[in-house]
Amino acid sequence: MSERRDESSPLAPSRAMTTRLDLMTLRLFVSVVEHGGIVRAAQSEFIATSAVSKRIQDLESALRTPLLVRQRQGVIPTEAGNALIRHARRLLRAMAEMETELLSFADGERGNVRVMVSESALTDFFPTGVKAFSEAYPNIFIDLVGGLSPSIQRAVADETADIGVLVGSVTEPGLEVSPCRFRDLLVLVxxxxxxLAQSGSLRLNQLAGHPIIEQEPNSSVQRLLRSEAARTGTALQARIRVASFEAACNMAAEGLGVGVVPMGFARRIASYQPLVIVHLDEPWAHREYKVCVKQRDQQPKAVELLVSYLTRGGPLA
Known part of the structure; x- marks a missing residue:
């Protein structure tokens, strides 16, 4: 005689769990966490707030554990919620990858790629690079945003970005790092x-005594300047701190100090601003970008195509 399964046993699978863990509910849960609130998620997904709230409540009931902490300013995930968000993102990503791969047989290469890059890359080589890639793969949509190195690495690690492009060290564990085909050159403005405007080139120690326009503390340029100044014993005098290369150039043009920015960016600003570009005679002024990705061999083909293009030139080289 066959044994009768005890549905009340804690080891028995929950019927509610199997019925509530559907893709729509998972997608809504991810949206709620990413938007920091149910109302904003509902607006983003074009669904009634009450429907989203009911889905989340049913999900918590099915899993028998709180997934969100409700606060005055929105919601944050609990420890269980963080575990679910990791699994949900992987599952939704796998479904999107499956759809993209199957559609590619009929319509050619297609897909969405989320890319996060440093400001220098975003304003220097990426416009030209993205244009060339997009012309070769018109059905691949690139979602491109800028950020600082630490946030870029975290975004790739937690899979809110597919590809990160940055300069400097990659310290986030679990990322695969490759040299980028593109480089830049830091100059003085x-x-x-x-x-010092008539100088053909300058070493870092020659800036001692002249006001420097600082970048954000966590920016790759500012960290590099701090490191090299400490290594060479150069005392840099800071007068003002800005949040972008454009702001650094604008301040330099007004005579507020010397800025350190990528050459491509400096040339564009100098085309309409009273700005002098002076070569920075330091080996570290030649910077190599890095491309980081998580589990490259498991990425959708659209992601792999862009990684290949950025690291080896890919099919466009």
Missing amino acids: MAPQHP
Whole structure:
């Protein structure tokens, strides 16, 4: 005689769990966490707030554990919620990958790629690079945003970005790092009346005594300047701190100090601003970008195509 399964046993699978863990509910849960609130998620998904709230409540009931902490300013995931968000993102990503791969047989290569890059890359080589890639793969949509190195690495690690492009060290565990095909050159920018404006090139120690326009503390350029100044014993005098290369160039043009920015960016600003570009005679001024990705061999083909293009030139080289 066959044994009768005890549905009340804690080891027995929950019928509610199997019925509530559907893709729509998981997608809504991810949206709620990413938007920090049910109302904003509902607006983003074009669904009634009450429907989203009911889905989340049913999900928590089915899993028999709280997934969100409700606060005045929104919601944050509990420890169980963080575990679910990791699994949900992987599952939704796998479904999207399956759909993309199957559609590619009929319509050619297609898909969505989320890319997070440093500001220097975003304003330097990426416009040209993205244009060339997009012309070769018109059905691949690139969602491109800028950020600082630490946030880029975290975004790739937690899979909110597929690809990260940055300069400097990659310290986030679990990421695969490859050299990028693109490089940049850091230069000095200053007003035409600056005492150093007529110099053909300058070493870092020659900036001692002249006001420097600092970048954000966590930016790759600022960290590099701090490191090299400490290594060489150069005392850099900071007058002002800005949050972008454009702001650094604008301040330099007004005579507020010397800025350190990528050459491509400096040339564009100098085309309409009274700005002098001076070569920075330091080996570290030649910077190599890095491309980081998580589990490259498991990425959708659209992601792999862009990684290949960024690291080896891919099919466009």
